[in-house]
Amino acid sequence: MLKPGRTFRGGYEFKNFNGQARPVVVENQIPDLVTIPLKQGFGTELKSMVKKGDAVFAGQTIARDDKVVSSPIHSSVNGVVEEVKRINYFKRQTAMVIIRTTNASKEIPRIEGYSLDWARLSNEKIEELIYLSGVSSLDREGIPTRFKSSIIPPEEVKHLIVHGVGSEPYNISLDLLLKDKNLLNFLEGVKILKRIMPHSKVHLGLNAKKKNIIEQVTKLTSQLEWLDLYPLEPKYPQGYDEMLVPTILNQNFPYGYSAANIGVVILNIQAVLGVYEAVCEGKPFIERVIAICGPSIKDNIHIKVRVGTSLKDILAKRIKTESPARVVLNSLLTGFQLNDINLPIDRTFSHIIAIPEKREREFLSFMRPGKTRDSYTRAFLAEMLPWVKRVPDTNKHGEERPCVSCGFCERACPVKIIPHLLAKHVQRNLIDETIMNYGIFNCIECGLCSYVCPSKISLMKIIKEGQDKLIMQGCDSTQCILPYFNLKGIEEYRGVTRL
Amino acid sequence: MAEFSARIIFFERPKGVPSEAEGRSREKTFIMRIIKNVINNMNGLMQKNKYLKTFKPVLNAMDEFFFGTDKVTTLPHIVDNMDIKRLMSFVIIALLPVTIASIYFWGLRVLLVIMVSYAFGGLAEVCFAIFRKKEIHEGFLVTGLIFPLILPPSVPLWVVAVGITFGVIFGKEVFGGTGRNIFNPAIAGRVFLTIAFPNIMTMHWQMPFNKGLGGFIHFQNTVDAITTATPLVMLKNQGVITPYLNLMFGQSAGCIGETFRIGIILGGLFLIVMRIVDWRLPLAYLATVVIFPYLGNHLIHMQFALGPFQILSGGLLLGAFFMATDPVTSPFTKPGRWIAGFLLGFLTVLIRRLSGYVEGVMFSILLINAFTPLIDTMVLKVRYKKK
Numbered sequence: 086m087l088k089p090g091r092t093f094r095g096g097y098e099f100k101n102f103n104g105q106a107r108p109v110v111v112e113n114q115i116p117d118l119v120t121i122p123l124k125q126g127f128g129t130e131l132k133s134m135v136k137k138g139d140a141v142f143a144g145q146t147i148a149r150d151d152k153v154v155s156s157p158i159h160s161s162v163n164g165v166v167e168e169v170k171r172i173n174y175f176k177r178q179t180a181m182v183i184i185r186t187t188n189a190s191k192e193i194p195r196i197e198g199y200s201l202d203w204a205r206l207s208n209e210k211i212e213e214l215i216y217l218s219g220v221s222s223l224d225r226e227g228i229p230t231r232f233k234s235s236i237i238p239p240e241e242v243k244h245l246i247v248h249g250v251g252s253e254p255y256n257i258s259l260d261l262l263l264k265d266k267n268l269l270n271f272l273e274g275v276k277i278l279k280r281i282m283p284h285s286k287v288h289l290g291l292n293a294k295k296k297n298i299i300e301q302v303t304k305l306t307s308q309l310e311w312l313d314l315y316p317l318e319p320k321y322p323q324g325y326d327e328m329l330v331p332t333i334l335n336q337n338f339p340y341g342y343s344a345a346n347i348g349v350v351i352l353n354i355q356a357v358l359g360v361y362e363a364v365c366e367g368k369p370f371i372e373r374v375i376a377i378c379g380p381s382i383k384d385n386i387h388i389k390v391r392v393g394t395s396l397k398d399i400l401a402k403r404i405k406t407e408s409p410a411r412v413v414l415n416s417l418l419t420g421f422q423l424n425d426i427n428l429p430i431d432r433t434f435s436h437i438i439a440i441p442e443k444r445e446r447e448f449l450s451f452m453r454p455g456k457t458r459d460s461y462t463r464a465f466l467a468e469m470l471p472w473v474k475r476v477p478d479t480n481k482h483g484e485e486r487p488c489v490s491c492g493f494c495e496r497a498c499p500v501k502i503i504p505h506l507l508a509k510h511v512q513r514n515l516i517d518e519t520i521m522n523y524g525i526f527n528c529i530e531c532g533l534c535s536y537v538c539p540s541k542i543s544l545m546k547i548i549k550e551g552q553d554k555l556i557m558q559g560c561d562s563t564q565c566i567l568p569y570f571n572l573k574g575i576e577e578y579r580g581v582t583r584l
Numbered sequence: 585m586a587e588f589s590a591r592i593i594f595f596e597r598p599k600g601v602p603s604e605a606e607g608r609s610r611e612k613t614f615i616m617r618i619i620k621n622v623i624n625n626m627n628g629l630m631q632k633n634k635y636l637k638t639f640k641p642v643l644n645a646m647d648e649f650f651f652g653t654d655k656v657t658t659l660p661h662i663v664d665n666m667d668i669k670r671l672m673s674f675v676i677i678a679l680l681p682v683t684i685a686s687i688y689f690w691g692l693r694v695l696l697v698i699m700v701s702y703a704f705g706g707l708a709e710v711c712f713a714i715f716r717k718k719e720i721h722e723g724f725l726v727t728g729l730i731f732p733l734i735l736p737p738s739v740p741l742w743v744v745a746v747g748i749t750f751g752v753i754f755g756k757e758v759f760g761g762t763g764r765n766i767f768n769p770a771i772a773g774r775v776f777l778t779i780a781f782p783n784i785m786t787m788h789w790q791m792p793f794n795k796g797l798g799g800f801i802h803f804q805n806t807v808d809a810i811t812t813a814t815p816l817v818m819l820k821n822q823g824v825i826t827p828y829l830n831l832m833f834g835q836s837a838g839c840i841g842e843t844f845r846i847g848i849i850l851g852g853l854f855l856i857v858m859r860i861v862d863w864r865l866p867l868a869y870l871a872t873v874v875i876f877p878y879l880g881n882h883l884i885h886m887q888f889a890l891g892p893f894q895i896l897s898g899g900l901l902l903g904a905f906f907m908a909t910d911p912v913t914s915p916f917t918k919p920g921r922w923i924a925g926f927l928l929g930f931l932t933v934l935i936r937r938l939s940g941y942v943e944g945v946m947f948s949i950l951l952i953n954a955f956t957p958l959i960d961t962m963v964l965k966v967r968y969k970k971k
Binding site: 411422442443445447448451455458478480482484487488506523532537539541543546 | 616648649650651652653654655656657658659660661662663664665666667668669670671673674719721722723761762763764857858859860862911912916917964968
């Protein structure tokens, strides 16, 4: 059922960024060498079941452990295991299986037992297919199955939120993901998920600007009384779990924990499509559509790429070489900076963004009209020229200055805290219960405060620092959360995130 | 020092690799090169001379002013293009119509007053920056322009210098500089002058030029200056209400920048539309000034001037849009802004009617500035009540 549009207070809509990926998907070549991390998405790191010299095929399970919270990992090519070693992967030593491709065939052997007529399959079989395909490790807390792929069992799920809001500066194209048959597949996927989570209510949150998609989905789902459709303002950080829960469910979020702790599972569209492909087509999740965005890319498209392909294989021919670029994973506000181009991509990658690393100084920079400049204020020409694309770069655009309490950070903050107040407390080393009371642990680290600050103060970093100091003093964030929520699966959640 | 020169070198790109930015700003390169050379030479001089070295903040400020920054972000990877320099320039842009109109009304001497204000305000700022070994902040660019606008047109230049120096030092620097001041420096300076030199600050008013090119070709309205009183004084002493249209378009006596009220309104709205100034405080202020006299007249039989006259007289509009909204000295919480706006309106009307002074706006802003931390604390206490 179509519900009225929803939004939240604060936030900021990133409009018109140059280098949005066109809704075209190109299949990337099968790489010669893949590096497969043994921790992908939600779950603990697994032990390799293969060793040096073993021959593997695409889709073969190379790591699996039903006893811990995890999902199986697959080889993504046909080849021979060259090495199993630990590599520094996103600040964490992660075991990797390195496989040299021997047969670059695009065929992927299917998982047994899949059926296009999924209604006939038993719940157990469906869950097994989802688990075996590896889809169940996607997103913040995975898809619950009876194989411990998430921290709660599927029966305990009260709400399932599937979202395609696109609130980041660069987003994967919704039109592409839900093109033609994909839309039907997507809805089948939602139905499958509803089947394995019988006590759940399904909420679909889609970008309110994509009128045609909302119209189509409304038509197709009008019969389903367990499904609600919400058009959501594409305002950053609407795509965050912390914002989806309050906007859609009108519930408080247990900041610092995951949505699964309150019985909510939040998935994005690609995960649901993965569920459909696993159950109805038996495809292991070893391919992924990634949006290649940003002005430092020659041609902004989507690519379909095997898990384990190195960044070099993806970017070498696509990135502009005239000027230095910064490559960022998934989000320009919070994403990791990808410095090592030998690192592989895994299941969780959805965007690779390259923007110019602009160190050069600009003459009278602050007096320029700013035809291509984005700003929270309306003080640039770009605000009046909606047809001109805005070009982001990594320059700070100004010197750091003391806070003038302009209040931009407070207005932009989606979780109703006052970043500059907290930052002042932390900088003066006034770290006590007061700042806890001011909600320092509610910070979801979306980075908007640092983005909008005209004094160029790294508010997010300072707030994080304050949180760390508070925890060092023995004030735990749990004090703010545990008394007000009935949380499930806390031990398991800690087990996964604290590793 | 090494870091400084490295920054300069970084600006020079290897030959034959023109970037987009260079293509766009080619016409400016000549000026750029001159400025860069000047800064480089001065930098060299400073490195040799121990005494000159103390002036490094001035050079740094110039360098930053002209060439922007070369620092890059960490996380988030992109940041807003807005910075304090542009923020302050927009306030100055919003004040430009008023400034130009004031030159027309009061003669070219206004320019001299502004220059003196900038010179001495800047001097105080620079002295403190050197003394503290910190960078020079852009705040005085706005203070230096607002301050002359709230002085009487015939103010002697030495009074301007004394006022702005006092304002910057005791309104801002003694509290720790930009961002830490409790009082608006311009208001602090103005209040000091009013109390120290009441004769100069409150007695000599003149009617503005209103014919032909007016002040654009005259230095000062001396020969046929008609000494008169401001609309507020006229109301207080003689009960004469100046026509609204005259007030709106500047045909009344008053401070340099407060009489061209249509320009002030446009400038204020410009800042609000640009999202640089929050609309709550000015709205609350103006609304109270309209409503309170009305209620007062009906409930306590006190003869307050009516709202529209209150708004269009004195420095109320300039105060409401440009001084009460100074982010540093006004409450940062939204309810706090409503409260401050309401209190400001209340105090202004009361002071104008009941006290011997007519400078209600100035005193109320000064008072509310002092109460700002308290208002914010109260709002926070209510908002973050312990559960």
